[in-house]
Amino acid sequence: MSGTASPSWLRSPWIQDLALACVATLADVLFWGGLLSPLATGGDRLLVLLLAVPEFGALLLRQRHPVPAFLVLWALATGTAALTLHQETFYFTPYLGFLIALFTVAERRRLTVAAGALLLSLAPMALKVRYVLTDQSAPGFELAVLVSTLVFYLWLTSAAWAVARWTGANRAAAERDREQLEQARRAVVQERTMIARELHDVVANAVAVMVMRAEAGRATSDGPSAEAFGHIEDVGRSAVAELRRMLRLLRSTGLVGEESLDRHGLADLDRLLAEARRTGLEVELRTDGTPVPLAESVDMTVYRLVQEAVTNIAKHAGPGTRATVRLRWTDALRVEVTDDGAGRTPAARHALSTGHGLLGLAERIAVFGGELTAAPYHSGFRITATLPLG
Template sequence: MSLTPRAARSWRMRPATAQTLAWCGAVAYPILLYVAVVTEPEPTGMRLLLPAVVSVLALPLLRRRPLPALALMLAGSFAATVLAASKLAASFPFMAPAQAWQIGCLQALVTDGAVGWIAATRRRLTALVAAGSTLAVQIAAACYYRSGQDAFLSAVAFLVLMLALAWMTGYLVQERREHAETVRTQAAVQAVTAERLRIARELHDMVAHSIGVIAIQAGTGRRVIDTQPAEARNALAAIESTSRDTLAGLRRMLGALRATGPEAAPLAPAPSLADVDRLLAATRDSGVRADVVRRGARRPLPADVELSAFRIIQEAVTNVVRHAGTHECRVVIDYQEDELAIEITDHGHGPASAGAGYGITGMRERVALLQGRFTAGPRPEGGFRVAARLPVPAEAR
């Protein structure tokens, strides 16, 4: 039978209750450890089992209050070691003198594990304080179960090495976690930046082309409105059609940006090379005739290649309309086996520099994202040339 949400919440332990139980377990740890050492039956390997199990009581408080929990663990381990090594312990039946160093080593491992946890989850200063306190208590306890200078120095060296190993392990765990968090943050920032650049390119390609066509048509309509009303009406119709298409594209883009969740999907397919004829028809209405030449066997290509190719042609033709000062241009689409080659040329007087404006920069970025090659610049015989080669993935060939 499944529990309702309200019943499930009622079964959860409240934070105050959990913290109280954690404190009770940690306080009971040194007491039960003392009892375990005193009531040890006979010197077998099982005599370390109960002290090891009792250490679990301090773990809940170690997660909430690491330093107080460590202090209680150190107090219990020191008292148990001293008790096992004291002459008073010999009065209890079945107590073995060798139990002292075994209890001491076991408690050193337990406290070293606590120091490693603190180093992995807390600040470095807190971890250093915990390590220093633990080492001091462990060396003090070693005085009771090691006699002789050589035995004592070897015990101290062993304790220092074990504690350093535990602290470094915890520190490396924390460093790795912080590095992973930094990498995730940088990846998120890069993803946001890449998405902003993509949106900026899409807006630039869409709006710049449409505004260029609208500006040309508006100028044509203004000049012929008195002498050629039919041409003026055609210009106004082209302005209406272009503005409607642009407005619909902007609405789709804004709708996709507002949509959230995995179920969000574009309201219309992205432009592809199949839309080139429609693009060039709108360009002809603006007074620039664009001839398209297709070479090779036409085939469907990956969506990112199709979209980038369309946007490059759109931006290049828009630059012809706005800057070339010519009435015609040529578009070549070459379907090769391992790449898609695009070339847009004109005979006008375009910009002398290939780096002017954001359009060419955007085209170069699109090609770079696909690991392709891009060139743009004036032609020796006059005019301007834009060429791009977009590699086609092997699985799409």
């Protein structure tokens, strides 16, 4: 249904305080006051209405000034209770308003102030008990009236105070959690900004220099050398584009994920393996079973797995290596990348490794309940990942 949300003006704290002040004052005048009593005189009724005015004002301002509002209502409750005790026709004690003010102080102020307010509550409470005991108890029932009235006011007052303390503790804990979350958010933003700056100043600039050198090499070469320089240039430009998107992601204010980057999946494996063959690898793709549609995040994870595995083969085994990428579809997707390790590994090729590729893959796959294993296999290496399809 449309229009189920409450109007914005009803959610205003000022409107809520006004409504509470009206309801509490009216309840005190009618329930804890003798406005409608047949024994009350016109002067008594007028006095009740006049005393309700400062109660209403104190309740209206209790959120902004909890302690002054409580003192006003305490004075009203104590004074009117004493007056009620000594006047035969006058009856008024704004005890509901007093409890609301006590609740506000206990919720929003430290323990010593809240305990002091609770101690002050004994005065109007004792006067109310005394009034009931002397004016409303039948002969022989004094003890029963005393116990029941005392228990009622003690329970009512202590319950309001205890609930307020519990509410205040929860509010403080929630505020601390919000502050810690905000601090963590700022720390993440600062760290992302620092990472983005380092990526731009070091990695992006270095890749840009390599692209320019490759472009210059292609312009001054011909044949296979020009083709190799062209391939380096294409890969470099692609890397710069990926870095540009990553820098934009890292510098964004929202903590967004990989959905902000370009998506790759199984449909892109042929192009990925074609790029690998241009580096000198002999890569074959095999598929067993019937492929099923994958969730976008799982699809991208499989692509990243094959990308990292093939890149590792190029870095560590080198040109001439024979590799196989096998996808086995059952109740789970098993991805297996093996190589024979028979390539011509250039010297110092290990310097191209960051040492975090397999760790990142394991973290990606673990998110989906999968497992990753990587170990030597015959003369080469094998990486295997199993991803549940359920």
